Amino acid sequence: MTADDEWIRDGGRVCLDFVNTLRDRWAVPRETLQEPDDLLRWLRGAGLVTHDAEVSADALAPARSLREAIDRAVLGVAGGGLPGPADVRTINEAVRAAPRPLLQLLVRDGRLEAASAPGRADDVAAGLGLVARDAAELLLSPEVRRVRVCGSDRCGLRFVDRSQAGRRRWCSMSRCGNRTKVRRHQRRVQK
Incomplete structure (x- = not known):
């Protein structure tokens, strides 16, 4: 990944941010996890691994496979279907590697x-197990029905629509929404 290519974290869930590491799915997909260190930097940036965690050279293939299984499963369930058995297996296998949550006490009311x-x-x-656990939680929640694909014809990022009306169209208004509106306005003015 190049230095000017920052991670996009507009998905609303860590699992969707991970899915969004494959960009430009609408045309020629662009891989941002090109090197094992890219994967490690993404996980660190998401706050999922400790600073001293290391990555092996063979970590990319299973990570990419998990990413695509999450994408297919989430879009399938968001569309009213069920995930495929292979995708369920891939997600479940990754979840097994996740550390158990730390039990803590809370005094409330x-x-x-x-x-x-x-x-x-x-x-x-x-x-990656933490990413998969987030995907499993999303797949089991009503929020999965609010997963959208960005409406920009030049994007394709996935996000959770948490708008009150449930009609959010863009992964980010500042990135895709404004750009799309400007392009449409310029086309109308040129006619």
Whole structure:
């Protein structure tokens, strides 16, 4: 990944941000996880692995496979279907590597409750397990029906539409929304 290519984290869920590491799916897909270190930097930037975590040279293929399984599963369920058995297996296998959440206590409204913190993983496989766990949680929640693909004809990023009306069209108004509106305005003016 080049230095001027920053990670886009507009998905609203860590699993969708991970899916969005493959850019320009609408045309010729552009891979941002080109080197094992790219994967490690993405996981660190997402706060999923400790600073001293290391990545092996063979970590990219399973990471990319997980990314595509999450994408197919989420879009399938968001569209009213079910994920394929192979995608379910891939996600479940990755979830097994996730560290267990840390049990913590919380006093709320005069009552003692259990709370958990996700913590950080010590290695890349466990970090990917945290991504997969987030995907599993999304797939089991009603929020999955609010997953959208950016409406820009030059984007294709996935995001959760948390707008009150449920009609958000862009992954980011500042990036895709404004650019699309400017292009449309310029076309109308030129006619």
